[in-house]
Amino acid sequence: xxxxxxxxxxxxxxxxxxxxxxxxxxxxxxxxxxxxxxxxxxxxxxxxxxxxxxxxxxxxxxxxxxxxxxxxxxxxxxxxxxxxxxxxxxxxxxxxxxxxxxxxxxxxxxxxxxxxxxxxxxxxxxxxxxxxxxxxxxxxxxxxxxxxxxxxxxxxxxxxxxxxxxxxxxxxxxxxxxxxxxxxxxxxxxxxxxxxxxxxxxxxxxxxxxxxxxxxxxxxxxxxxxxxxxxxxxxxxxxxxxxxxxxxxxxxxxxxxxxxxxxxxxxxxxxxxxxxxxxxxxxxxxxxxxxxxxxxxxxxxxxxxxxxxxxxxxxxxxxxxxxxxxxxxxxxxxxxxxxxxxxxxxxxxxxxxxxxxxxxxxxxxxxxxxxxxxxxxxxxxxxxxxxxxxxxxxxxxxxxxxxxxxxxxxxxxxxxxxxxxxxxxxxxxxxxxxxxxxxxxxxxxxxxxxxxxxxxxxxxxxxxxxxxxxxxxxxxxxxxxxxxxxxxxxxxxxxxxxxxxxxxxxxxxxxxxxxxxxxxxxxxxxxxxxxxxxxxxxxxxxxxxxxxxxxxxxxxxxxxxxxxxxxxxxxxxxxxxxxxxxxxxxxxxxxxxxxxxxxxxxxxxxxxxxxxxxxxxxxxxxxxxxxxxxxxxxxxxxxxxxxxxxxxxxxxxxxxxxxxxxxxxxxxxxxxxxxxxxxxxxxxxxxxxxxxxxxxxxxxxxxxxxxxxxxxxxxxxxxxxxxxxxxxxxxxxxxxxxxxxxxxxxxxxxxxxxxxxxxxxxxxxxxxxxx
Numbered sequence: 001x002x003x004x005x006x007x008x009x010x011x012x013x014x015x016x017x018x019x020x021x022x023x024x025x026x027x028x029x030x031x032x033x034x035x036x037x038x039x040x041x042x043x044x045x046x047x048x049x050x051x052x053x054x055x056x057x058x059x060x061x062x063x064x065x066x067x068x069x070x071x072x073x074x075x076x077x078x079x080x081x082x083x084x085x086x087x088x089x090x091x092x093x094x095x096x097x098x099x100x101x102x103x104x105x106x107x108x109x110x111x112x113x114x115x116x117x118x119x120x121x122x123x124x125x126x127x128x129x130x131x132x133x134x135x136x137x138x139x140x141x142x143x144x145x146x147x148x149x150x151x152x153x154x155x156x157x158x159x160x161x162x163x164x165x166x167x168x169x170x171x172x173x174x175x176x177x178x179x180x181x182x183x184x185x186x187x188x189x190x191x192x193x194x195x196x197x198x199x200x201x202x203x204x205x206x207x208x209x210x211x212x213x214x215x216x217x218x219x220x221x222x223x224x225x226x227x228x229x230x231x232x233x234x235x236x237x238x239x240x241x242x243x244x245x246x247x248x249x250x251x252x253x254x255x256x257x258x259x260x261x262x263x264x265x266x267x268x269x270x271x272x273x274x275x276x277x278x279x280x281x282x283x284x285x286x287x288x289x290x291x292x293x294x295x296x297x298x299x300x301x302x303x304x305x306x307x308x309x310x311x312x313x314x315x316x317x318x319x320x321x322x323x324x325x326x327x328x329x330x331x332x333x334x335x336x337x338x339x340x341x342x343x344x345x346x347x348x349x350x351x352x353x354x355x356x357x358x359x360x361x362x363x364x365x366x367x368x369x370x371x372x373x374x375x376x377x378x379x380x381x382x383x384x385x386x387x388x389x390x391x392x393x394x395x396x397x398x399x400x401x402x403x404x405x406x407x408x409x410x411x412x413x414x415x416x417x418x419x420x421x422x423x424x425x426x427x428x429x430x431x432x433x434x435x436x437x438x439x440x441x442x443x444x445x446x447x448x449x450x451x452x453x454x455x456x457x458x459x460x461x462x463x464x465x466x467x468x469x470x471x472x473x474x475x476x477x478x479x480x481x482x483x484x485x486x487x488x489x490x491x492x493x494x495x496x497x498x499x500x501x502x503x504x505x506x507x508x509x510x511x512x513x514x515x516x517x518x519x520x521x522x523x524x525x526x527x528x529x530x531x532x533x534x535x536x537x538x539x540x541x542x543x544x545x546x547x548x549x550x551x552x553x554x555x556x557x558x559x560x561x562x563x564x565x566x567x568x569x570x571x572x573x574x575x576x577x578x579x580x581x582x583x584x585x586x587x588x589x590x591x592x593x594x595x596x597x598x599x600x601x602x603x604x605x606x607x608x609x610x611x612x613x614x615x616x617x618x619x620x621x622x623x624x625x626x627x628x629x630x631x632x633x634x635x636x637x638x639x640x641x642x643x644x645x646x647x648x649x650x651x652x653x654x655x656x657x658x659x660x661x662x663x664x665x666x667x668x669x670x671x672x673x674x675x676x677x678x679x680x681x682x683x684x685x686x687x688x689x690x691x692x693x694x695x696x697x698x699x700x701x702x703x704x705x706x707x708x709x710x711x712x713x714x715x716x717x718x719x720x721x722x723x724x725x726x727x728x729x730x731x732x733x734x735x736x737x738x739x740x741x742x743x744x745x746x747x748x749x750x751x752x753x754x755x756x757x758x759x760x761x762x763x764x765x766x767x768x769x770x771x
Contacts (some may be wrong), residue, residue: 379638
């Protein structure tokens, strides 16, 4: 019985403790949300006070600006009245206006009407066409009163200017005091609302000048000035006062359905009222941001409170779950949930052990590398890249059997190990399935994308007896697949090891070539085919390695692009070419345009525009004397980004040339979409000119370019016949070994001095540039 009583007591105490914890937690939750509610009310009140204080400051500033403008126009009308009355109506209005310093773009015209309403003088309009304004309000108002006050009419379409004008008029008197007409200063209504600032009032804010007659003299909502309209002024004032008293927004259906907080102020000197208004939605959005922050803190505090309630119950489960999670993190990739390198190693070791015992199956070790994945990260961001990696991993996992394994090694590299009962044949079939799985389009960040992969394959036991050797050989084969054009697979062969060593040797030397000053720029002349004069040159990169000798560009430039080295190298070429061109200009006293090649990798870097500007500024080279060459494949790699980058480059006044035209896509849509200035016909295209059909195709390309206002440059001219043919077809410029080979800077300088038939000519500079 005692045990039972103790048990019941323990149960009762546990229940009391549980109820206490629950009651305390619920009370704490209520206190949290009541505190948040009270704080939000205070924040809302502070925001509203700040909003109206800001509006009051804006409208006070606007009052000063409006009064200053009106006073200036008032002074002009007084001056014109004085001059007119003193001269008994024989005033030279043009000279008088100049003396009145009437030089504002806001003033459309100044005019004088006689007592019959006929315009007898005006600063604009057709003087031979009579204009009468007797029916206009700004004329009629002065007929029945001898007041000298300035009258500001509602905006109307001016009969002299033909534009919507705000007319400010003043009575003119004869010497005996009788009515002699009016002087009118007509201005654009927008001059009174030009001080609108979107930062202060938002995109749908309002700035207005309203007459006591309910007609807007000037009205601007957002970026647009509205035409004049009429509202019930007394009702508007009452509604405005009521809204201000309640700190409420006001809606004017006559204008638009937008509710706004507004402040109105009467001008003391004129029968006008000005107002400034900010959209209620903008203020509510600000309050909403503050509320979101408070709610997040409230949710966090609530979650912590609930966590406190559940901690005792869930502690054991959490510890158990943590243990399982740590084990999975140690053996699986966090992003894709695929096995990682550690699990791959152990799995392959077990497969090798089993296969050695059976001696009847081969094991395929595959290295899978996604082609050009870095471009996805650079253009769409790492989040999109992660999304693509996750989807690619799911596709790869669906292809392999349960007994096989797909793992992520890191970045865009995957590996697959599989038992292959028929050796190379089975491995080939699996590799083709993996490539096919990746060939289908991906939907990433709302865009459809296509990627491919390069796969290297090594087989156990023929290509290696242990893990390390199989992985190394599969990696070597994968790089061979990339070098062969990507989107394919390659089996390891012993010869690949030698090729890889040579590749690595070039790569390692390339990383130090720039700092060791092993690069130099050669220059190939560009000739105007009509005059056979030099108009510029193309800058071409050359690499002289102390041990490897002259390394061909086609051998080292792809490596530089693949390893991310092309950007600093390209920047150096740009700086060197600009500086050397400046030297040639100073040396010979004539302008030369230099053409510099830009790779697809450079075009996708937002730093390119800054690099170009810095190179030009450092060399002091006029922007119009630099031409950037890009291939068609570089442009279409990411057309949206290419279009944006080229638009920024064109703003600098730089010429854009499309290189190797005729070998790539050659689509008319690309010529229309990108701001191209020059088409460079590829040498392979030019050297196939034998025959009438080839000649017609070349002629068609040249005519198409000229229709599109593009200059045509032929590359690879090697004979006099080719030169004559191109001249006859209207080709603008040419370059090639027949006209001049690529030369080091010193040799090119001698070429310029020693070639009498090729004189330095002046290419057209961009507008506004000079040497």
